[in-house]
Amino acid sequence: MSHLERHRETELEIALHDLGGALEAPRTRVDPAHAARLRIEAGEPRRGWAVRPFGRPARRAVLIALGAVLLLTGLAAALGIGLPGLQFIFGEPPGSAPSSPAASDTIGEPSNPIDALRLGRAVPLESLDEEAGFHVVVPQDVGLDDPIAAVRVLPPGVRLASLVYRPTDRYPAGATPSVSILITQLPATLDDRLVVKFIESATTFERVTVNGAAGYWIAGGLHEIGYADETDQVVVDSIRLAGNVLAWNAGGVTYRVEGAADLETAQAIATSLR
Amino acid sequence: MAYEDLLRRHQDLALRTAALLTHDAAEAEDAVQEAFVKAHAALGRFRAGAAFRPWILRIVANEARNRRRSAGRREGLALRLAEDRRGDDAAPSPEAAVLVQERRAALLAALGRLRADDRLVLGYRFFLELGEAETAEVLGVPRGTVKSRQSRALERLRRVLGRGGLS
Numbered sequence: 031m032s033h034l035e036r037h038r039e040t041e042l043e044i045a046l047h048d049l050g051g052a053l054e055a056p057r058t059r060v061d062p063a064h065a066a067r068l069r070i071e072a073g074e075p076r077r078g079w080a081v082r083p084f085g086r087p088a089r090r091a092v093l094i095a096l097g098a099v100l101l102l103t104g105l106a107a108a109l110g111i112g113l114p115g116l117q118f119i120f121g122e123p124p125g126s127a128p129s130s131p132a133a134s135d136t137i138g139e140p141s142n143p144i145d146a147l148r149l150g151r152a153v154p155l156e157s158l159d160e161e162a163g164f165h166v167v168v169p170q171d172v173g174l175d176d177p178i179a180a181v182r183v184l185p186p187g188v189r190l191a192s193l194v195y196r197p198t199d200r201y202p203a204g205a206t207p208s209v210s211i212l213i214t215q216l217p218a219t220l221d222d223r224l225v226v227k228f229i230e231s232a233t234t235f236e237r238v239t240v241n242g243a244a245g246y247w248i249a250g251g252l253h254e255i256g257y258a259d260e261t262d263q264v265v266v267d268s269i270r271l272a273g274n275v276l277a278w279n280a281g282g283v284t285y286r287v288e289g290a291a292d293l294e295t296a297q298a299i300a301t302s303l304r
Numbered sequence: 305m306a307y308e309d310l311l312r313r314h315q316d317l318a319l320r321t322a323a324l325l326t327h328d329a330a331e332a333e334d335a336v337q338e339a340f341v342k343a344h345a346a347l348g349r350f351r352a353g354a355a356f357r358p359w360i361l362r363i364v365a366n367e368a369r370n371r372r373r374s375a376g377r378r379e380g381l382a383l384r385l386a387e388d389r390r391g392d393d394a395a396p397s398p399e400a401a402v403l404v405q406e407r408r409a410a411l412l413a414a415l416g417r418l419r420a421d422d423r424l425v426l427g428y429r430f431f432l433e434l435g436e437a438e439t440a441e442v443l444g445v446p447r448g449t450v451k452s453r454q455s456r457a458l459e460r461l462r463r464v465l466g467r468g469g470l471s
Contacts, residue, residue: 042458042461042462045411046429046430046431047430049385049412049415052385053385053386053412053431054384056320056329056333060337061312062333062336062340063311066308066340066344069341070341070344
């Protein structure tokens with residue numbers, strides 16, 4: 031490449047930078063992010079068309095938007111705004127999401143529930159606080175045997191503490207044969223993070239109060255919780271047990287009780303946490 | 305909603321990316337919206353700890369490329385020059401401003417005659433101001449490939465502009 035050509039290329043690059051700055055800001059007929067949200071919340075299964083203000087798809091858009099508004103209105107009335115930092119996204123579960131450990135566990139008896147549920151590393155209960163880096167509360171006097179404790183580090187460094195309980199007569203196994211109850215605790219800094227939850231459209235929600243804090247009883251379906259921090263790093267954490275989940279947030283920690291047969295049982299466990 | 309907030313942070317870049325690949329603004333907008341919905345369905349495949357921006361831009365580019373294929377070949381891009389509204393002392397004379405806009409229009413038209421891959425690498429590097437590493441991530445190629453693609457794209461752009469370059 032000659033000196034002249036080098037100079038010309040540099041000039042061209044400068045011109046491209048200049049052109050980039052001189053381009054019109056993209057103008058849209060509808061807000062794509064909001065339209066996408068409406069479609070997702072409406073559980074829109076179709077692909078290949080978009081919500082448009084005009085043209086043939088407009089009628090469908092209106093129907094979807096109306097459906098979404100009704101859905102959101104109903105949810106808002108039923109659930110309120112939501113837990114601080116806890117956000118729920120309604121819609122079909124990601125088809126390509128990692129399969130639920132619980133689903134695969136139903137094939138055979140897992141030898142180690144910590145591995146089967148991908149809960150990280152088993153740790154002695156007495157050193158759980160130290161390993162987790164925060165105080166992990168444990169159910170008291172509700173008839174649960176001693177738990178198996180585990181800690182898993184979720185990128186970018188959030189530590190998920192888990193307590194796994196084997197089945198008993200009082201707490202029978204659910205979809206995962208070797209596990210009855212799973213309690214997870216995550217020191218999510220909810221002021222800095224958004225928590226995104228994916229649920230099956232068939233899942234039902236009920237707003238509840240857990241130990242004086244706002245919480246949700248999520249019955250049925252597969253769930254995932256994701257965290258998106260300010261740098262847009264998203265961490266998705268699966269709900270390990272198919273079935274019911276009681277979730278709440280207190281003192282900067284997100285708590286989940288998974289696998290309880292009913293809300294009363296889950297509440298009893300939640301209120302016994304010390 | 306968190307997902308909507310997350311998308312909105314990247315919406316402008318997503319629209320510019322789609323506009324680099326489509327020939328119609330509405331098509332670019334639809335591509336972005338469709339990509340956002342598809343991305344939601346694919347969030348399970350999102351690698352924990354990875355940056356969200358290159359991931360979403362890649363999905364947008366794929367969607368826009370697919371739509372362009374199905375729409376057939378048309379001239380021009382879904383990118384438009386903004387009006388130069390500078391009214392300060394630094395603003396060029398009306399004559400000079402016209403020349404600048406003509407020069408930009410010629411460059412934009414030449415860019416529109418490049419193949420999609422060339423437009424994309426130049427667009428990411430010079431319009432979206434992505435670094436080499438991030439461009440490599442969006443394109444799904446090694447960093448060295450970005451350098452070579454950019455170099456070849458610039459060469460082809462120069463050829464389209466003619467030996468007289470931008471003058």
